[in-house]
Amino acid sequence: MSMLEVKDLSIHFGGVKAVQNVSFNIDAGIVYAVIGPNGAGKTTLFNLITGVYKPTSGEIKLDGESIGGKSPNELATRGVARTFQNLQICMNMSAIENVMVGAHLRLDRNLIKAALRLPTLKKRDAEARAEAAELMRFVGLDAFVDARADAMPYGALKRLEIARALAMKPRLIFLDEPAAGLNPKETIDVDHLVRKIADSGVTVVLVEHDMKMVMNLSDRILVLDYGKKLAEGTGEEVRRNPDVIAAYLGAHA
Amino acid sequence: MLAQFLQFLFSGVTVGATYALAALGFTLIYNASNVINFAQGEFIMLGGMLAVYFTQAGLPLPVALLLAILIPAIVGILVEKLAIEPVKGAETVTLIIITIGASLVIRGLIQVWLGKNTFSLPAFSGDEPIQILGATLLPQSLWVLGVTALVVIALWYFFNRTLQGKAMLATSYNRVAAELVGINTSWVLFMSFAMSAALGALGGILVTPITLTSYDVGIMLGLKGFVAAVVGGLGNGLGAVLGGLLVGILEAMGAGYISSSYKDAIPFVLILLILFFMPRGLFGGKSTDRV
């Protein structure tokens, strides 16, 4: 059984059919890429699977259990993490606190204990801070451990999002264009980072426009066009698919 | 029985028309800028108070009324220029607080200038009530309803048939796209404040001969106008008008049949119920926040 099974998934916004009858499976432990031209529905697909949008129709199963229409916070409890194409960093917090929020479900969220600053909570919080700092180093943000989020450059914020997602200790992570807007050197760093994440055993689903990175990293690729599935398979299969060449690669090449 | 019901209905529709004008004002500004203008009620107050002031100062009625609409419109523009434009794109909480600040300033200035007394305005065409099936209707109510109807028609024409109106409508759907096609969105913002202040003032003038006015009537009238706008589905013009009438009628019926001392609470009970059970209002559409 695949880890994630998506069947006939659709969502409509008024007249816009952003995702139409898309089906695919993702096996545990792989890097799975979703590609397609602008507006193809990639982000929408992520939003559907992570519970941000409710599907108009279709089914989503995680480990065989239906999760369609569940809220994002419920999915978080099942080990699903994600980053956002349009940064969703909490600018009212420090960088490390953003990462610590990622550990939310693993910490004691009791209000009374918090207000009284009970020693157990204080100790656990200190550990969480140390873990978060460790994660920031893992994603290459060593220089920003003490920074405020609103004082960080764009490229660093992209990685901060990844660190926050990793703080959830997820099994499945969705990365929406982690390299968008980065310079070539930063792009290579992110490429390596995604590799490291996958190697640590997390299943990665990646949306990316950088074809080199996609081909380099992914085990399988889903191609979307106008909300519909155009092709799916290994990089080699997709590259040779005539529909894809015509509709997508052709247009770019 | 019927006479009593009709009586409540008449008074409900009359104040409801005022709420409708206020609600239209909220809608205009909300559509242009996503701002809820908590100062809207003060324009209603300004309209009534200025009309009283200018008529008492001996100006002929039409001139007095014109000034009582024009000055609030200018105040509306000032609020937009001085308080809203400088913080473009700020958080909702910030914008709410700014417009509340503006409302306090307007109310405070009127209080200092004209005092805390209650004033009345002579009805436009006499006080001789009209008998209908045992209920009485004041001629002023006909003025309120007639003018409101005309305004609604004029607004409909403006938004559907004129270029300026369509530009404003386009901006409310998609500001960026509107800018791209060359619409001057800051002009749209300016117009929407002027228009909604004028609408509020007009409502205030029309209803003053019936309900009287004082420096502090704006809060309640404005809030009820806001209730009406939300009932109608925030941003929906026709909904705002229907919402206004509905709020007015329910208030009058509640006051008549249930308890007059809780009259002012009725719109707020209504709004809580609506927000609980149909949060997009009676006539609102559905949309998904983009991420």
Next chain:
Amino acid sequence: MKKNVYLGLYIVVAILLVLPFVVPNSFYLDLVIRMAINAVIVLGLNLLIGFAGQISLGHAGFLGIGAYASAVLPTHFGWHPVVAMGAGALVTAVLAGLVARPIFKLKGHYLAMATLGLGIILNIAIRNEAQWTGGPDGMPVPTMGLFGFELASDKQWYWVVALLLSVSVWASLNLIDSPFGRALRALHGSEVASQVVGVDVVRYKVAIFVMSAVFASLMGSVTAHYVGFVTPNLADFFHSIELVTMVVIGGMASVYGSLVGAVLLTALPQALATFEGWETVAFGSILMLCMIFMPKGLVPTLAAKFGKGD
């Protein structure tokens, strides 16, 4: 950076300790007590508005519940003041909790509308139920006694209120820097980001709304006993706005800002008393100017200027 934050608490405590020995007369002692009471309310409200980013335009209504519970229950039913205070807080918690769930599924303006509506309904009820509440004229409140000890003099009240304030500052600081507090701030910073990491945003908004409402209710009771008299003005829309103004001026999302905001705005009517009638204009202008030119409020703005984090 964290040490810094608690340093402020020690300063506050130190000031509270010396204050009663330096205030010139009972007029100022009274002013200080009222400042401290407001400061506690504003601390709670700031958690909601500044930290969690949610608005309430009806908090005076909750304050009114507490105040009138302390007035009505002992007077008409002979309840012990402490029990009455608890009952007020309980009623507030239940009411706030009941309305909060549906309204926190809404956003921004709707929330403003709903809280405002609730506050207005409460105020109207207080004004109308004259046989219980004395109507618009208000009613006297019996003195507060604890274990056979009567809280009567201003000095005694001062120490009680000072203790409450110190504890509230400490608890607020603790809360902000905890998983709970970070979740609150995160849902303000990015609601969707907080959701996808597992924050049940509606639950957190409800929790902080109820908590701040209970703060207001308890301090409403304290106000009632301290002043010895309650009027519906305690619970009116304008008072709700005053409280929001305190949050905004002192600084949203700033614990010490709450204190500064409460102190300044409690003193303001005093300072403006000579300009009869201009209070409203002054309040409104301050609100607008503050939001336009200093949207972060006094304390964070000054802190940024002098290069310290808050």
